[in-house]
Every structure is written in structure tokens, then in C-alpha cells.
Amino acid sequence: MHIPDGYLGPATCGVFYAVMLPIxxxxxxxxxxxxxxxxxxxxxxGAAFSFVIMMFNVPIPGGTTGHAVGxxxxxxxxxxxxxxxxxxxxxxxxxxxxxxxxxxxxxANCFNMAFVLPFAGYYIYxxxxxxxxxxxxxxxxxxxxxxxxxxxxxxxxxxxxxGIQPLLHKTASGQALYCPYGLNVALPVxxxxxxxxxxxxxxxxxxxxxxxxxxxxxxx
Amino acid sequence: MKIITKFWIGIAALILLAPLGLILPEYFKAGSxxxxxxxxxxxxxxxxxxxxxxxxxxxxxxxxxDYAFKGWGEKGLAHLSFAYIVSAALGILLIVLIxxxxxxxxxxxxKK
Numbered sequence: 001m002h003i004p005d006g007y008l009g010p011a012t013c014g015v016f017y018a019v020m021l022p023i024x025x026x027x028x029x030x031x032x033x034x035x036x037x038x039x040x041x042x043x044x045x046g047a048a049f050s051f052v053i054m055m056f057n058v059p060i061p062g063g064t065t066g067h068a069v070g071x072x073x074x075x076x077x078x079x080x081x082x083x084x085x086x087x088x089x090x091x092x093x094x095x096x097x098x099x100x101x102x103x104x105x106x107x108a109n110c111f112n113m114a115f116v117l118p119f120a121g122y123y124i125y126x127x128x129x130x131x132x133x134x135x136x137x138x139x140x141x142x143x144x145x146x147x148x149x150x151x152x153x154x155x156x157x158x159x160x161x162x163g164i165q166p167l168l169h170k171t172a173s174g175q176a177l178y179c180p181y182g183l184n185v186a187l188p189v190x191x192x193x194x195x196x197x198x199x200x201x202x203x204x205x206x207x208x209x210x211x212x213x214x215x216x217x218x219x220x
Numbered sequence: 221m222k223i224i225t226k227f228w229i230g231i232a233a234l235i236l237l238a239p240l241g242l243i244l245p246e247y248f249k250a251g252s253x254x255x256x257x258x259x260x261x262x263x264x265x266x267x268x269x270x271x272x273x274x275x276x277x278x279x280x281x282x283x284x285x286d287y288a289f290k291g292w293g294e295k296g297l298a299h300l301s302f303a304y305i306v307s308a309a310l311g312i313l314l315i316v317l318i319x320x321x322x323x324x325x326x327x328x329x330x331k332k
Contacts, residue, residue, distance in 0.1 A: 004256055005280060006273035032326045040323030045227045047319050048312040052234045055287065055308055056241035059250030066253055067241070089318050093311050099282030162255050169272060177272035179255065180262075189254050217223050 005102030016107030046074035051090035066198035072121030087114035121150030144207030151202040159190030239301035
């Protein structure tokens, strides 16, 4: 789901940077107000967790690979605004140091994985676990479903961003300038592989950690 | 044990296990993630390298591209796994430093 440099045209890259700047500013302000000093190490753990979980590439035999983002768990633990900051730090390090995701696409990648994913996951979790008692299974299931749906929303968005490129940018001879696959390919492929395989990884990771925290720490 | 200690142990375990994310795709003959091909792969897939993509794709040269040390591409899975673990540890070290600095800047000290 890490869009590399060259797949999105300058217009798309610019739009997503422009969208993310106020979100990052707002996230900083809200985290400044709500996060206590003793929670900062948890924020570091959240960012580290998201970073390393994205290194676990899961194969579709003979096909492509994909991975969980861990962002829904971070959002459930720390809230969506703190999760936005944590995942952004992970994505920026991945892009700058490891070339995983493009520099020009940091805005788009952060929109998909550091903004939409944790917010969608957080509110789906809150809705399903509404009024569920502490330690109940409904909270575990809510976490799993939130992980599954949020990762798929992010994947669908990524597919959409890839897919509109041939509509936006073409040479006179009809060749694509950036991502050559249109919506008819990019959207079903990105959604399909995450619905069938990678979404379940996010669901299991999110659900299992919430279950663990229920059992051993009396959280949730 | 404090919960935060348990989380750090979990992160350390994930760093050591990270090469699974390299070995399993190799074993099951899975290629790149969709939409994350290099220029050569792109040429094989669609027959040409889109001009804009060619220009932008070389914009940034990452110091540890794809979590592997430069020039280690042909060294085999054991070397790549080692580089993967070092990359994970290095990445997390930097991330922790950045978040602690951000935390210093953002978060007010609690009154005792």
C-alpha cells in the first residue's frame, strides 16, 4: 500500500500534501492537549509497532505480497489523533531511509494509512463495542472487524488514487505518464487482495492484542 | 512486569522475527506488492516505462533501499535477513528518538 515515487502525478501528490498539512497541524494540537507526558513512551511503541508490522510481508502464493498496518490497534490504544502522528512518523522513516513509499507520495500514503485508516478503525471499534462490558468478547470482535474494514478502506483509497492517474495524465500518443493502470484494474486488485488476504491479518493482529490486554492487563 | 516493558519485549521479538516477511514471500514465490514495481518490472508488465514515472522514480535514493544494504542484492536470503533485522532495529531506534523529541515539544509536563 506504499505508493512509490512516479506512480502519482504532481497534481495528486500536491492535493494530498495540502490535505495532510492541516490534519497534521490539528493532530499536533489535539495530542498536545490530551496526551500526558507519561504516555509519550506508548506513542513511541505505537509508531515502532506500526513500522515493524509493515515489514511482515504476507505472500499470496505465486502472486503479490501485502501487509497489515497495525494502525487500528494504535488508534484503539491511543486514540485516532495520536495514532495519526505515530503512523506518520513510521511512514516518513520508511520513505526517507528505506525507499518504502515515495517522497512525493508521503501526503497520499499518510492520508490512506495514517489518517483514514486509524480514524475509520477507531470509530468502527467504538460503534461495535458500544456499551460492551470490560473484558467482553464483543470488544475483541469489534477490534478485529475494525481492523479488517479499515485496512480495506485504505486499500480501496490507494487503488482509487492509482486508478485515476491514466485519466489525469497521458502523452499525445496515449501512453500513461504515471501509474498505467486505470480504475477498472487498480481498484478491484487493491480491494480484492486486501478483502481476501491482508485484511484478515490486520483483523487478527488487532483482535489478538486486545484479547491479550483484556486477559493479562485488565484493559478493555 | 509493567505493561510498557512487555510491549518493548514484544517489539524486540517482532524485530527478530521480521525476516519472516522476507522468507515467506520468497518461499511462496510471491513478487512485489501491487503497484510497487521498479521501472524494469513495469516495462515487463506494460511494455514501456511511463515517462513521468521514470523521471520521478529516481528522485530519491534511499540509504538502505528496500531494507537491504546496497550491493547485497545477490548475497542470498541469510544476508538479506540479517540486513532486514538491522533495518528494523535502526528504523525503530530513529522512530523512538523522533517520537521522544516530538513528545518533548508537544506534551506539557504534568504537575507533581
